[in-house]
Amino acid sequence: MLIDSHCHLDRLDLEAFDGQLDGALSHAREQGVKHMLCVCISMDKFQDVLSIAEQHDDISCSVGVHPLYDGVKDTDVEDLVTKAQHPKVVAIGETGLDYFYNKEPENHILQQQSFRKHIQAANQANLPIIVHTRDAREDTITILKEENAEKCGGVLHCFTESLEMAEAAMELGFYISFSGIVTFKNAEELRDVCRKVPLDKILIETDSPYLAPVPHRGKSNLPGYVKDVGQFVADLHGLSYQELCEITSTNYQRLFSKSKVS
Template identity: 45%
Template sequence: QLYSTIGWHPTEAGSYSQEIEDMIVSQLDNPKVVALGEIGLDYYWMEDPKEVQIEVFKRQIGLSKKYNLPFVVHTRDALEDTYDVIKEVGVGPRGGIMHSYSGSLEMAQKFVDLGMMISFSGVVTFKKALDVQEAAQKLPLDRILVETDAPYLAPVPKRGRENRTGYTRYVVDKIAELRGLTSEEVARATYDNAMRIFGLND
């Protein structure tokens, strides 16, 4: 029941090469590989210059389109540039996912308008994450996902501990509370959304 994404992370952008790209491409027809990712921009760690990260990000969005897979985006302190790159390159018919989203509703809506889905991690349960909570509350239900990001970002009430995949239930509970739905309804909707974007069947 395990599936994988494969991609070259932005904190490693400087070591991207044709050889790496060939290695990634060689895995893309594996039925267990369901997306290109994590790809994106990380200006927090800034291991490589912006221009290098942007180039590697663009190349891999291109691969996702060429091989007809969705892509999963990691972005940190780089939301505006991330938006500009995705808009410029364009989202393929399989769409893409903003992983562990931590921006505003307004920005999330712009990504949704480009054809992206928005994925929420434990961050949505954090007391001060009001922006993220508003996004989780108001985005269309058919455009949101939940995720673990384990071992990081454990949700309240497990915040600060090593995260576990099972704790994703607290993310679901929080979104249900925000939207006035039952946890079962949010679990069902996000499950269906994940199956749809990754091209999996029940």
């Protein structure tokens, strides 16, 4: 079984499929993808994300606000918890901290406040949290600890940071998810991290439509390309492709236990 643990189906480039999402989903299924987690990044688009999940048995979704979106300042714990009650919502996020694209200290404060609220909502809803983190290693781990994120657990998605950060997150019960970035020519440091993350803590994802893996680099990413990420990570760990699929699918189902994966 192959699972794309993080994709944005509401944002895919569907030109190759005559504008039809079903074409991209069929392509993923043909590649062996049995389940997809469609991740929400803004509350004004939550209904679109939820609608996609409601229409397909093999799709789950999340609810949350990406740290770089304007809506981050309006994050509301009660609203997140309420929306998380829907059977198709299996996680809170994505949320987190991104100091790479926005270096303004005032914005960092807004991101931190929103991040804390997401963790609080995840603890109240008893759902895992999906964390985006870039150039904010210390603050990310500090906030996870201060807000008792070990209670809800979660994943550092599309991981690009250090082994030390991965280890600190795993100590809190978090998983580490690798995207197509691990296949990039200049990502040897990340590949070293991937080799050292225990197999029972690894997830794979596309983050589509972004960050298409080799050999699709330069194209718009698709959930079906998680197969290429899986094969690459399997090779890094000296596993067969099928072994890696089974391990990451088991990890996904353990973390996102509300997902109905068949």
